[in-house]
Amino acid sequence: MGRILLLYFSGVGNTKRIAENMYFVLKQTYEIDIYSIEKLPANFDIEKYDKLMIGSSTIHSEPAKPMKQYLEGIDKLSKPIPAFLFITCGLYSENTLRVFSRYCLDKNMIPVMHSAYRCSATDGVLLAPGIRRFWHDEKNLERRIQHDIKKFIKLNSLQPEIPHYKWYGILNFPNKWLGKHMRFKIYLHNRKCIKCGKCIKNCPMNAMDKTGDGYPEIDRSICINCYRCIHHCPKKALSLFSKKTPKKTLH
Ligand SMILES: Cc1cc2nc3c(=O)[nH]c(=O)nc-3n(C[C@H](O)[C@H](O)[C@H](O)COP(=O)(O)O)c2cc1C
Structure with a gap:
């Protein structure tokens, strides 16, 4: 072997x-x-x-x-x-x-x-x-x-x-159609975000960057919607689809 x-x-x-x-x-x-x-x-x-x-x-x-x-x-x-x-x-x-x-x-x-x-x-x-x-x-x-x-x-x-x-x-x-034609908005909750930059560093597509005020922003034309940024945010400062912050995420 x-x-x-x-x-x-x-x-x-x-x-x-x-x-x-x-x-x-x-x-x-x-x-x-x-x-x-x-x-x-x-x-x-x-x-x-x-x-x-x-x-x-x-x-x-x-x-x-x-x-x-x-x-x-x-x-x-x-x-x-x-x-x-x-x-x-x-x-x-x-x-x-x-x-x-x-x-x-x-x-x-x-x-x-x-x-x-x-x-x-x-x-x-x-x-x-x-x-x-x-x-x-x-x-x-x-x-x-x-x-x-x-x-x-x-x-x-x-x-x-x-x-x-x-x-x-x-x-x-x-499901395939949804993937190709629809994108759910990813919300940033400024009050929760500590500008740690983890989401930017972790993004597999390098689709995130810091804005002038230090908050992350996503270039959705590059983003593949894996949602790593949401699930790995230590402060749950990102959410999908809803303006409510997620109570629980994975990992
Ligand atoms: C945008 C998106 C689309 C997905 N589409 C499917 C799908 O079509 N069928 C399915 O069974 N799971 C789907 N999933 C679930 C993932 O395949 C599943 O959670 C997987 O284990 C994630 O693996 P990862 O943590 O290694 O990325 C999707 C997840 C995301 C984020």
């Missing part, structure tokens, strides 16, 4: 948590590196790995934009490398894994296995905080992860496993 690479994009932290969980289990036995695609070292070389594990959050029924951009931007690998693709979703990921598989296959990362893990819904808890289901991961998530990584380690195949198109994916059309 050679070297394993665990690569992920996480908006708020669910995918990161799962990737780290996998890493801590595997590092006891295998040579494994873990990277967020936001912090890849210079001269990073995927080809030195023998197995890949790649994770992304689901944003409007597709892998998150930074993951898609990363995969589009890299050169096709000179040799096929087997990959376990995993996504986290809040409710229902529709054809996300299928889209993800296609992106990877194009780059010679062969999706030999895939899994979707239902986690807290980073959008749902802001839009409908009263729905309890949005706040929790699926039952027995850790056990499923353990089972999946054991299976992937044993798997010795280069046969792509691309999920079939699900006809009922059409039911998710309004």
Whole structure:
């Protein structure tokens, strides 16, 4: 068994948590590196790995934009490398894994296995905080992860496993439409904001900057709506959709 690479994009932290969980289990036995695609070292070389594990959050029924951009931007690998693709979703990921598989296959990362893990819904808890289901991961998530990584380690195949198109994916059309055409306003509550700049530093797209008076502002044309800024604000000074400050956020 050679070297394993665990690569992920996480908006708020669910995918990161799962990737780290996998890493801590595997590092006891295998040579494994873990990277967020936001912090890849210079001269990073995927080809030195023998197995890949790649994770992304689901944003409007597709892998998150930074993951898609990363995969589009890299050169096709000179040799096929087997990959376990995993996504986290809040409710229902529709054809996300299928889209993800296609992106990877194009780059010679062969999706030999895939899994979707239902986690807290980073959008749902802001839009409908009263729905309890949005706040929790699926039952027995850790056990499923353990089972999946054991299976992937044993798997010795280069046969792509691309999920079939699900006809009922059409039911998710309004969700996709919403993602493309609607943006909920992100409110800044000046009285709560301590101008710590955490939201600016954390933004995966560098879509935030300080205004002249020190408060953050968002360039929504770059923003991918991951809502990391809202969930990670130490003072709950940002809110989505409503002028009321959120009582609770994730993380
Ligand atoms: C803008 C936005 C759109 C989302 N769209 C979907 C979706 O279409 N289907 C789904 O099941 N979850 C969706 N989610 C929920 C996330 O996929 C889920 O909470 C995921 O675990 C977040 O992972 P992260 O914390 O690593 O970013 C969405 C979240 C956001 C912020």
